[in-house]
Amino acid sequence: MKNPFLLFIVIVIASFTLVAQAQPPSSVSPESKKTSADKNSSAATDTAFNGTSWWNYVKVLASDDMEGRETGSAGLRKAQEYVVEQLKSAGLEPVGSRSYYQPVRFESRQIVEQQSSLALVHNGQVEPLALGGDAIFSTRVDLAPSVDAPLVFAGYGLTIPELGHDDLSGLDLRDKVVVIFPGAPAEIPGALASHYQSAGERWKALRKAGVVGVITILNPAAMDIPWSRISANRAHPSMALRGAEFDETAGEKLAVVFNPEKAQKLFEGSGHSLQELIALVKDRKPLPRFPLVPTIRAKASVNKKMVDSANLVAELPGSDPKLKNEYVVLSAHLDHLGIGEPINGDRIYNGAMDNASGSAVLLDVIASFKKSRQRLKRSLLFVFVTGEEKGLLGSRYFTTHPTVKPGSMIANINIDMFLPIVPLKVLTVYGLAESDMGGMVRDVAQSLGVQVQPDPEPQRNSFIRSDQYNFIRHGVPALAIKVGFEQGSPQQALFKDWLTQRYHAPSDDLDQPVDLAAAGKYEDIIHGLMIRLADNAGRPQWKQDSFFRRYAPMAPGFN
């Protein structure tokens, strides 16, 4: 899963307790974890999954040999070679542009802090900011060498035309840098709030208002990871897709992420305090907007390099003469964060859950279809994308330049960090209410004794934080599906702990507890949903009232 602000995050907390809690999953017999419900519903068929074969794939993809699978790295190439072997042995058709591969070209950007600086200027008095301690540059945008600009606090910095909501109205923003919090007031529906917080949409409105840069103060109530970890790998390169067509933040000269504990200095003399604002943000209340007293002075030196990587695309052809020209797409990102700052002597960010786990589901489902020889009416497309951790870049490239006929992809299911760390009682389905796919996944899950729920934490913006979002933006109805928890349940604390301690840290590795039965049941649901989508007479449609319907092709029966 993509961190919204940074590419690379590190633990600096002591993880002695983690080691003490960790149990190798191999110590749990998958058979002994099968419940009678599993047996009644699915274990009798040859497509039932029990988690064992899934875990075997995870073990390969998340091994130290793969060096954390950073985009463009030898480790990711090795993981891709392994995946290609599996695709070949399953007899899948290569549908990349070069066999299974679809090359994707990136520019990598690395901040050179020795030659960079940030300062606040109060009436001519320069107050240097500590890079790392106070704030960090984001190289997601093409930083200008220097920026000197007044600051304006713009609340959430959101412009949502559908609701007549405009945090920029009434502010003079010409040639200014805005200071904002991520998030949105509680009354704004989740899909709208997520969409307008995406980098491109946000920048469109800010640029129109004359803004030249953005300082984001992280919301302490919605940070997946503490600032110390955010700061530790800030010199790790970010990446951008090469080509002007992909530059969503053209004209953004400055992007800075501010440590919330140090952000009071931005508000000195404004008549407002950080504390007051953070209390409002925490409760997702509307925010005031006002000019700030200090100006920002920034110098940024960035090392740029060209990096090559690739998506992998494979097809299992359908059997219906007409419907085989349509695809049900199962996607997962294969890339992760690579090698970085060591934590307890471990430098390899294995990304076992993020997202060897999702890639392994694809391989396992592929192997199962091969074994069952079940022929479906529509074709299935399996896409292993690169560059997700760099900002959903591989999927953006693939959906902009698909290697199958445009309009032929009828549905996308994306799997990213589905977290089978507790028994599977409830599935969290992102996009549940948006299309016909919601009802289908509900039926399939319920037939296996699993309930579904919409995103319980819409403020985390998960629906736009993984690859399904690029399919959605190209009109393809999509879902992202994860093992879920009920609000207020003990499981909720487990998920919270997982994010705090393992997310984007070297301890997201093979030495962590996983629930094989949960992974198996999850795969049963994905497998069942793909069969329904592939064999259903009609294509799934966006709901009439779905915000995302705007991206769907206009003509019914569009092909």
Ligand SMILES: [Zn+2]
């Ligand atoms: Zn991630």
